[in-house]
Amino acid sequence: DVKVTQSSRYLVKRTGEKVFLECVQDMDHENMFWYRQDPGLGLRLIYFSYDVKMKEKGDIPEGYSVSREKKERFSLILESASTNQTSMYLCASRTGGQAHYEQYFGPGTRLTVT
Amino acid sequence: AQSVTQPDIHITVSEGASLELRCNYSYGATPYLFWYVQSPGQGLQLLLKYFSGDTLVQGIKGFEAEFKRSQSSFNLRKPSVHWSDAAEYFCAVGADTGRRALTFGSGTRLQVQP
Numbered sequence: 313d314v315k316v317t318q319s320s321r322y323l324v325k326r327t328g329e330k331v332f333l334e335c336v337q338d339m340d341h342e343n344m345f346w347y348r349q350d351p352g353l354g355l356r357l358i359y360f361s362y363d364v365k366m367k368e369k370g371d372i373p374e375g376y377s378v379s380r381e382k383k384e385r386f387s388l389i390l391e392s393a394s395t396n397q398t399s400m401y402l403c404a405s406r407t408g409g410q411a412h413y414e415q416y417f418g419p420g421t422r423l424t425v426t
Numbered sequence: 427a428q429s430v431t432q433p434d435i436h437i438t439v440s441e442g443a444s445l446e447l448r449c450n451y452s453y454g455a456t457p458y459l460f461w462y463v464q465s466p467g468q469g470l471q472l473l474l475k476y477f478s479g480d481t482l483v484q485g486i487k488g489f490e491a492e493f494k495r496s497q498s499s500f501n502l503r504k505p506s507v508h509w510s511d512a513a514e515y516f517c518a519v520g521a522d523t524g525r526r527a528l529t530f531g532s533g534t535r536l537q538v539q540p
Contacts, residue, residue, distance in 0.1 A: 343526075347530075352435065352532055354430075354516060354530040354531050355470075355516065355530040357527050357529075360527050362526070402470070404470075409526070412458040412475065412520065414472050414475070415472075417462075417470040418469050419467075
């Protein structure tokens, strides 16, 4: 059974803190994605990676960075958390180079920045 | 750039009634189209997808969707809704040119009345 896991389901951080969100997949997928989900806005792509150490900006990369040192792990970093980054964060992975393959999602991390 | 519009933010149907959720996309060539479902507190699960061939696609849980190129639509249907179908539904579009990541709509929340 395919699996994408995220390090925390709920996280509360203070403004200005550095925040790490971890995502691990066990399917040997090349592609991994970080989305942010907000009510009325759907899912918006923050960053994605198509190979180890490779990354591309999505639609809303400002205030975020990513790291992919190993194929199975993709980390999202908030360098200095702000209240407008309070949101649900979803990680996904996908095999292959073609966009019609299924993306598998993790359960999400609900981040609150106070 | 590709985009997706889900015009209905919230829909309420009675259990046993039929359902149609609307999705319109914008993309220059033939897109890949997806419907995902998110149950409360869960990640996203793929219901069905279209990438070629028959324009009427069958998915899991009794759902189907029809790709209509002339209307740039990919509406999701179910003939008889069950209480367990209450969830949020997302339409997404992808392509093998340019950015190979999905673009999601803003979602439609389905409520099922007994």
